[in-house]
Amino acid sequence: MIRFESRPSPSALMGLLSPVIALALTVAIGGGIFYALGKDPGRALAVFLVDPFDGPRALAELALKATPLVLCSLGLALCFRSNIWNIGAEGQFLLGGITAGGVALLATNAGTTVSPWAFLPVALLAGALGGAAWAAIVALLRDRFHANEILVSLMLVYVANLFLSWLVFGPWKDPHGFNFPQTVQFAAATEIPRLFRGMRVNAGFPLSLVAAVAMWLFMFRTYRGMQLQVGGPAPLAARYAGFSSRAAIWTTLLVSGGLAGVAGALEVTGPMGQLTPHVSMGYGFTAIIVAFVGRLHPLGCILSSLLLSTFLIGGELAQSRVGLPSALAGVFQGVLLLSLLACDALVHWRPRLRRSP
Amino acid sequence: MNGLDLLVAATLSAGTPLAIAGLGLLVNERVGVINLGAEGLMLVSAVSGFAVALHTGSEWLGFGAGALAGAALSLVLGWLVIWLNTNQYATGLAVSLFGSGLSAFAGIPLVGRQLQTGSRHGVPLLADLPFVGPALFRQHPMVYLAIALAGAMALVYYRTRLGLVVRAVGESPVSAHALGYPVRRIRLAAVVLGGALCGVAGAYLSVVYTPLWVEGMVAGRGWIALALTVFATWRPARVLLGAYLFGGVTMLQLHLQAGGVQLPAQFMAMLPYLSTVVVLVLISRNPLWIRLNMPASLGKPFVPGA
Numbered sequence: 001m002i003r004f005e006s007r008p009s010p011s012a013l014m015g016l017l018s019p020v021i022a023l024a025l026t027v028a029i030g031g032g033i034f035y036a037l038g039k040d041p042g043r044a045l046a047v048f049l050v051d052p053f054d055g056p057r058a059l060a061e062l063a064l065k066a067t068p069l070v071l072c073s074l075g076l077a078l079c080f081r082s083n084i085w086n087i088g089a090e091g092q093f094l095l096g097g098i099t100a101g102g103v104a105l106l107a108t109n110a111g112t113t114v115s116p117w118a119f120l121p122v123a124l125l126a127g128a129l130g131g132a133a134w135a136a137i138v139a140l141l142r143d144r145f146h147a148n149e150i151l152v153s154l155m156l157v158y159v160a161n162l163f164l165s166w167l168v169f170g171p172w173k174d175p176h177g178f179n180f181p182q183t184v185q186f187a188a189a190t191e192i193p194r195l196f197r198g199m200r201v202n203a204g205f206p207l208s209l210v211a212a213v214a215m216w217l218f219m220f221r222t223y224r225g226m227q228l229q230v231g232g233p234a235p236l237a238a239r240y241a242g243f244s245s246r247a248a249i250w251t252t253l254l255v256s257g258g259l260a261g262v263a264g265a266l267e268v269t270g271p272m273g274q275l276t277p278h279v280s281m282g283y284g285f286t287a288i289i290v291a292f293v294g295r296l297h298p299l300g301c302i303l304s305s306l307l308l309s310t311f312l313i314g315g316e317l318a319q320s321r322v323g324l325p326s327a328l329a330g331v332f333q334g335v336l337l338l339s340l341l342a343c344d345a346l347v348h349w350r351p352r353l354r355r356s357p
Numbered sequence: 358m359n360g361l362d363l364l365v366a367a368t369l370s371a372g373t374p375l376a377i378a379g380l381g382l383l384v385n386e387r388v389g390v391i392n393l394g395a396e397g398l399m400l401v402s403a404v405s406g407f408a409v410a411l412h413t414g415s416e417w418l419g420f421g422a423g424a425l426a427g428a429a430l431s432l433v434l435g436w437l438v439i440w441l442n443t444n445q446y447a448t449g450l451a452v453s454l455f456g457s458g459l460s461a462f463a464g465i466p467l468v469g470r471q472l473q474t475g476s477r478h479g480v481p482l483l484a485d486l487p488f489v490g491p492a493l494f495r496q497h498p499m500v501y502l503a504i505a506l507a508g509a510m511a512l513v514y515y516r517t518r519l520g521l522v523v524r525a526v527g528e529s530p531v532s533a534h535a536l537g538y539p540v541r542r543i544r545l546a547a548v549v550l551g552g553a554l555c556g557v558a559g560a561y562l563s564v565v566y567t568p569l570w571v572e573g574m575v576a577g578r579g580w581i582a583l584a585l586t587v588f589a590t591w592r593p594a595r596v597l598l599g600a601y602l603f604g605g606v607t608m609l610q611l612h613l614q615a616g617g618v619q620l621p622a623q624f625m626a627m628l629p630y631l632s633t634v635v636v637l638v639l640i641s642r643n644p645l646w647i648r649l650n651m652p653a654s655l656g657k658p659f660v661p662g663a
Contacts, residue, residue, distance in 0.1 A: 085446055141634065146641040150393065150446070151584045155630040158577050166623035288450055327462035334397075334455020338433065341448050345441035 004349035014347045019293055019300075022340035023307070029335050030328075039322055047321050048314035048332075058313075060199035064271060065309035068093065068263035068280075070208040070302055072287030074215045075256025077296040081219070082228045083235070084252045088138060088153025089260040090284025091160035092131040096261025097268040098164055099130030101275040104190040104268070105172065105183055116193045120203060123190065123269045124262050131261015132254045134160065139253040143246050149253075157284070165277050172275065183275040192270040204266035209302065211259065216298040228252060260284060281312065282330075289337045308333065364608055365492035369500050372604025374399075374558040374566060376503045378582035379589070379596040380510060381427075381554025386586055387514070388547040389527040389654035393449025394434050396579030397456020398552055399559035402426040404460045406560025407570045410472055419564040420499070420557050427556020428549045430456060435548035439541050442658040453579070461572045472568040497565050499557075503597070506554075510593040523547065527652035530659040540659055555579070577630060584633050588640050590650035599636075606632045 030048065031041035052062055072089045079086040103126040107119065134156060141147040165181070174184045192202040219225040231238040231248045238245065268279060290308050294300030315329025378395060385392045392398075402423035410419030434452045437443045483494040514520040523543065525533040530540045562578070563570050581603060589595035610625035618625075641647055 080447075087450060141638055145638040146644045146647070147634070147637045148584075148587065148641065151580060151587075151637055152634050154580050155577070155584075155633050158630045159627050162623040162627050166621050169623070170621060285454060289454060292447055292451075325462055325465050327458065327465065330458020331455070331462050332458075334451060334458045337451040338437070338448075338455055341437055341443040341451055342441060344443060348442075 004345065005352050007348055007350050010347050011350075014343075015295065018343035018346055019295070019304070019340055021346075022293070022336060022343045025339040025343070026332060026336040029339075030332055033328070033331070034324070037324065039324060044318065044322050044324065047317050048328075049310060051317050051321070052310045052313040057199055060196065060201040061313060062306060062309050063205045064201045065312050066302075066305040067204045067208045068267055068283040069287050069290050069305035069308055071211060071259045071263035071266075072256075072284055073290035073294060073301040073305060074208075074211055074298055075252075075259035076287055076291040077294065077298065077301055078215065078219065078228070079252045079256050080291060081296050082231050082248050082252045084142075084249060085150045086135065086138065086153050086253055086256055087150055087288060088135070088155075088157050088284070089256065089287050090280060090282065091153065091157035092134045092257040092260035093264040093267075093280055093284045094157075094160040094164050095134040096127035096131035096264030097272075097275065097279045098160075098167065098264075099261070100124075100127040100265030101183065101186075101268045101279075102126070102172075104186040105275075107190050108184060108187040112187055112189045114189055116189055116191055119190050119269075120192060123192070123265050124207075127261040127263075127265020127268075128258040129261065131264060132258040134261070135253040135257020136250075138257075139250050142253075143249050149249075164275070164279065168275050168277055174274075181277055185274050186269065190269055191273060192266055200271050202266070202270050204270055207266075208263075211262075212298040212302050219298065224251075260287075286312070286333060289333050292337060293340055311336075360612070362492040364605075364612055366496065367608045367611075368601055368605040369493070369496055370566065370604070371607045372601040373497075373500045373503045374561045375578055375582050375585060375603055376507065376558075376597050376600035377499075377561065378555045378558035378579060379585035379600055380503070380506055380593060381551040381558065382582055382586050383510070383551075383589070383591060383593060383596055384547050384554065385431075385551035386591060386655055387527045387652055388523060388544045389530060389652055389657065389659070390435070390438060390544055390548050391445050391449065391583075391656050392431065392434065392452075392548065392551060392555075393446055393583070394430065394452025394456065394579075395449075395555050395582055396575055396577065397453035397460075398427045398430050398555040399456075399562070399575045399579045400460035400573070401430055401456045401463075402556035402559035403563035403575060404464045404467065404570060406556075407470075407472065407563035407568075408463075408467055410560075410564045410568075411467065411470055414473070416472075416564045420560045423556040423558075423560025423564075424553040425556065427559065428553040431548050431552020431555070432545075434552070435545045438658070439544050439548070442660060445656050445658075457573065464570050464572060467570040468572070470569065472564060497561075499561055499565060503600075507593045507597040514593065524652075527654055530654050534659070534661050540661065544659075555582075558582070581629065581633050584637055587647070588636050590640075590647070591652060602636075603629060603632070 031045055034041040034044040052058055076089055100123045103122060138149050138153045141152050142149045168181045168183060172183045174182055192204055194202045227243045228248050231243055231245055268275060286308055290301060290304045294304035311329045311332045315326040318324040318328060319326040382392055382395055405426040406419040406423030409422035410416050430452060434448055437448045438445045484490045522538055526540050526543050534540045585596055585599045588599040607629050610628045614625055
C-alpha cells in the first residue's frame, strides 16, 4: 500500500520531473488507446511523436504551429500566476485575428504596395489592440462589478466566434467567393514575411521567442512583475504590502489579451491569408495546457508549446498516414494535463511504501 | 394560436438540461468543490447517452449511460482535487479540455445518425386543457423530474440531518472533520453525484433535445450552468428559476427571428451568452451578498489533520 507523506518543503526536482513523468504516462496511455483501436502502438506513436520532427520542412511547420501557442500561453501564465483565471484566450485570439484581418482587408481594397515588413507592425498593433480590447471587457466587469472572470471570459469566446461568423457570412464576405463564408485573399503586401523560401514559418516565430524573453524579464526581474505574482498565492500579504489587486486584474488581462491578439493577427495575416470561420484550431484553449505544462514559466512555455504543437501535427499525420482521427490530439492534450496535475502531487507529497497493518 | 403556449413549452424543454446540470453543480459546490469540468462532462455524457440510446433504442438507458459517464469522469476530478489536493480550477479545466477532445474523438462514427424518438404522450387529462395543456403537460418526463429534483434537494438540504452535514462540510470542513464526519468521502460522493447529474443533462441534450450528436453540441451550457449556481446563490429552487430564464432567452431568439425581427442570426445566437454575462454582473455587483451565500470552503482544499 502506498501512502503519501507531506514533504517539509516542495521538491524542486519533482517540479521539473513531473512534466516528464506526465509525458511518459501520456505516451503509455496513448499507446494503450492505439492498441485498443487495433493499430500497432509503436508505429502510431512514432507517427504522432517522431514524424513531426522529420526534416527541415516538418520542423518549420512545428515552429509555425508553436507560435500562437507560445504567445497565448505567455499571457495565460502571467494571469494564472497572479490568480486571474482568464480562460478566454481563444476569444481574444479571434478578436486579434478580426482586427488584423480588417486592416489587411482595408489595405487590400486600397491596393497597397508597401513592403510586407512595413505592414507587419501595423498588423501586430491591430491584433494586440483587438485582443486587449476583448480582454478589457473581462477586466472591467471583474474590477467594477466583481463578475467572475472565468465565466465572463469564456462567454466572450462564444460571442467572438459568432461575431467572426457574422463578418465572414455577411459584410466581409468575398462577393466572388462562390458563396463560401470567407473574405477575399489579402494582398501579398499584407502577408507576414516568411523566414525561408518554400516554408510557411514566418517572422512570428522569432517574435514569439522575443516575447518569451521579455515576459521572463518582466516576471522575474521587475518590481511590477513580482508585485503581480504575490497577489496570487498570498492576496492578504499583497494587500498588506499595498499592492493593488485592481492593477493586477487590468495588467494581466490587458497583457494576455494583447498577446493572444497578436497570435491571432499572425495566424490570419500569416498562413491563413484571409478570414474564415475556422481561424483558430482551438489555440486559446490548448494554450491553457501549454501554460501549465510549462510550469507557468516563460521558457517552459516555449518547450511545452513545441510539445503541444507536436501533438497537433501528429494528430494530422495520424489521420493521413495511419487512418486515425485527428481528434485524438485533443484526447492526448487532456490526458497530458490530467497526468501532470496528478504528478504535481509528488512535488508536495512523498510516496512511501507501507506494510499493511 | 398566438404561439405563446409553444414558447412556454419550448422554454421548459430548453431550460431542463441547464436545470439538471445546474443542480448537479450545486451539489458539487455545496461541499466546497467547484467543477469547471462541467462542459466536458456534459459532452462526454452526451456522446455516451446518444450512442447507447441509438444502439438499444431506449432513451432511459441513454440517460443511464450519460449518468455513468458523468460520474466516471467526475470521479477522476474528485480523486485529483480531494485526495491529491490539485488546484480545482486547473483540474476542472483539464477535465473540460479532455472531455471535449474525447467526445469529438468518440463521436466520429455517430455524426449524421438520427435517433428515432417515440411519440410524446402528455399527462392524461391535463394535456387536453386549453393553452396550459400543450404548454405545461406535453413534456418529456425528464422535464418534470428536474422540477421534482429541485424540490427534493431543497427538502434534503434544509430539512434533514444529511443536508445539515453536507452543508457543514462545505461551510467548515475543519469543524465537520472534528465532529467525526469523513469529510473527503462525503466530498467525493457529492462530486460523483453532481457529475452524474451533469451526465443526465448532457444525455438529455443529445437524446431528447436535439436529438443527434454534433461535435461541441453542448455549446457552453456547462459554463452557463456554472453561472446559474452563482445566480441562484446556491439554492435549488433558484437554479430552476434561472434555468428557465435562460431557456426562455434561448427560445426568444428563435421566436424573434420567426417574428421578422431584422437582426442577423449570429447576433441572436449571442443572446444566451450575453445574458449570462449581464446576469453575472447584476448578481455579483454586491460582493458581500455573494460572500454571505457562497459555501465558505468553495475552491479550497481540505487536508485532514493538517
